Structure formats: C-alpha cells, structure tokens
Amino acid sequence: xxxxxxxxxxxxxxxxxxxxxxxxxxxxxxxxxxxxxxxxxxxxxxxxxxxxxxxxxxxxxxxxxxxxxxxxxxxxxxxxxxxxxxxxxxxxxxxxxxxxxxxxxxxxxxxxxxxxxxxxxxxxxxxxxxxxxxxxxxxxxxxxxxxxxxxxxxxxxxxxxxxxxxxxxxxxxxxxxxxxxxxxxxxxxxxxxxxxxxxxxxxxxxxxxxxxxxxxxxxxxxxxxxxxxxxxxxxxxxxxxxxxxxxxxxxxxxxxxxxxxxxxxxxxxxxxxxxxxxxxxxxxxxxxxxxxxxxxxxxx
Numbered sequence: 001x002x003x004x005x006x007x008x009x010x011x012x013x014x015x016x017x018x019x020x021x022x023x024x025x026x027x028x029x030x031x032x033x034x035x036x037x038x039x040x041x042x043x044x045x046x047x048x049x050x051x052x053x054x055x056x057x058x059x060x061x062x063x064x065x066x067x068x069x070x071x072x073x074x075x076x077x078x079x080x081x082x083x084x085x086x087x088x089x090x091x092x093x094x095x096x097x098x099x100x101x102x103x104x105x106x107x108x109x110x111x112x113x114x115x116x117x118x119x120x121x122x123x124x125x126x127x128x129x130x131x132x133x134x135x136x137x138x139x140x141x142x143x144x145x146x147x148x149x150x151x152x153x154x155x156x157x158x159x160x161x162x163x164x165x166x167x168x169x170x171x172x173x174x175x176x177x178x179x180x181x182x183x184x185x186x187x188x189x190x191x192x193x194x195x196x197x198x199x200x201x202x203x204x205x206x207x208x209x210x211x212x213x214x215x216x217x218x219x220x221x222x223x224x225x226x227x228x229x230x231x232x233x234x235x236x237x238x239x240x241x242x243x244x245x246x247x248x249x250x251x252x253x254x255x256x257x258x259x260x261x262x263x264x265x266x267x268x269x270x271x272x273x274x275x276x277x278x279x280x281x282x283x284x285x286x287x288x289x290x291x292x293x294x295x296x297x298x299x300x
Contacts (some may be wrong), residue, residue, distance in 0.1 A: 056262065073242070098125060129150065147167075
C-alpha cells in the first residue's frame with residue numbers, strides 16, 4: 001500500500017513539474033513575442049502622419065497665460081468658436097479631457113453647454129468601469145468587452161455631444177499594444193473608441209472593422225473588436241498647435257478645415273501619466289489617441 005502511495009506521489013509530482021514547465025514556457029514565449037513585436041514597431045516607424053489630424057495641446061504656454069488647470073469652463077466657448085469658423089469646419093473635435101462633474105461656476109458650465117449645443121462635431125470621452133472591485137475583466141474573443149458601469153460627462157454636457165470611450169488595453173507587462181475599437185455598456189449599448197468615433201465623423205467607412213478581432217496578440221486573452229495599435233508615430237510627428245493660440249485667434253482658420261482635431265495635455269505636470277508603449281515609455285495620451293486612428297486606415 002505504501003509503495004502504491006509513493007508511486008502515485010511521484011506521478012503527481014512529475015505531472016506538476018510538467019504543468020509548471022508548460023506554464024513557464026507559455027509565459028516565456030509571450031515575453032519573446034512581445035519583445036519582437038516592440039522591436040518591429042520601432043523599426044517600421046515612418047514618422048509620416050496624416051495631415052488631416054491636428055493636435056491642440058494644453059501646453060506650458062497655455063498654462064502660463066490661462067493659469068493653473070482646470071480652467072474656468074467659459075474658456076471653451078470662444079475656443080470652439082475659433083475652431084468652427086464658417087467655411088473651415090473640422091470634421092471632428094475630440095477632447096481627451098474628462099468633464100465629469102459640475103464645476104464651481106454654474107454660469108461657466110452653461111456657457112460651455114451652449115457652445116457644445118452649437119457645434120455637433122464635438123466628442124467628449126467616457127470611461128468604461130471594468131470587472132470587479134479589483135478592476136479585472138474576462139475577455140471573450142466572440143464578444144465585446146463589457147463595462148460594469150460607464151462614467152459619462154456631466155449630464156449638462158453628455159446629451160449635447162458625441163460620446164466615445166478612452167479605455168486602454170494594458171498587457172501583463174504594463175505595455176499598451178492593443179485597443180478596444182468598441183466596448184459594450186451594461187445596458188448593451190455599443191460605445192466606440194475616441195479614434196473610431198472621430199474617424200466615423202470624418203466620413204470613414206468602418207463597416208469592415210466592426211467584426212475585427214486582431215489575431216496578432218492571441219497569446220493573451222482578447223475580447224472581440226480588439227486591434228493591435230500601429231505605433232509608427234509619436235507626439236512630435238503630429239501637427240501640433242497650442243490651445244492658447246486657437247483661443248486667441250492666432251492661427252489661420254483654414255488650418256482646421258475638414259480636419260480631425262484632438263484636444264489634450266502636453267504640459268509638464270499634466271502629461272506625465274503617459275502610456276507605456278512599444279515605442280515610448282511615456283507616450284502622451286493625446287498622441288496615443290491620434291495613433292489609434294492609423295488602425296482604421298482612414299479613407300474619407
């Protein structure tokens with residue numbers, strides 16, 4: 001009897017070692033795959049951005065003139081007016097800035113809301129809250145990733161604009177290589193990414209991407225409509241103008257005609273929480289949003 005138990009124990013230990021070996025091999029192969037992917041992204045960078053994409057930067061110059069952020073929201077009314085001059089309208093103006101709550105100045109909120117109501121080309125971001133209290137999510141290739149809740153802009157604004165998610169797909173090594181083109185809200189509503197919504201408003205035909213799930217990174221759990229990001233560009237590659245220059249009318253109006261405008265942070269202290277990517281350890285989030293547009297190969 002003791003001999004049988006001993007043999008069973010040996011067999012179980014061998015099986016355990018085999019299991020550990022395969023798990024280790026799987027993780028090692030994934031690491032190698034990620035390293036090769038990251039290297040390839042750096043090598044193929046062409047630094048040739050789409051001229052229709054314009055980054056409006058909340059930069060150090062803007063902070064020097066307008067003061068500490070967040071600013072009084074009344075400032076966005078003339079800002080939007082200067083972007084949307086007659087005959088030179090952008091296709092889309094995508095804010096990578098959260099306006100989640102009422103500000104301390106209701107009159108300024110109203111001024112911003114009135115401006116949003118005047119311009120149907122504005123997109124404000126939402127954030128899908130994923131999984132349990134630990135923030136985990138279970139991904140199924142056949143389904144969109146589902147948010148347990150959706151944090152939307154302040155209700156005075158949310159009904160006046162287009163909405164799009166800014167959720168990030170973070171790999172186990174904390175690098176962002178993929179994006180969810182669409183996610184699903186708890187009520188079943190499909191919520192596009194900021195890049196998707198901007199491309200759609202620019203007139204791009206996105207029907208071929210609706211069922212896309214990129215197989216490149218299949219070593220990790222992948223939800224439906226997940227795509228690998230084409231990191232060929234960094235922040236400095238995109239046409240970038242200062243927020244304060246737009247506000248002051250210092251730029252030619254035709255600069256924004258038919259463009260896709262992204263508004264976000266580049267100032268020191270506001271842009272320090274950038275994304276860890278294959279091409280940059282802290283890629284500014286506004287640049288990440290622009291980069292995601294390349295997945296969709298806009299033809300509009």
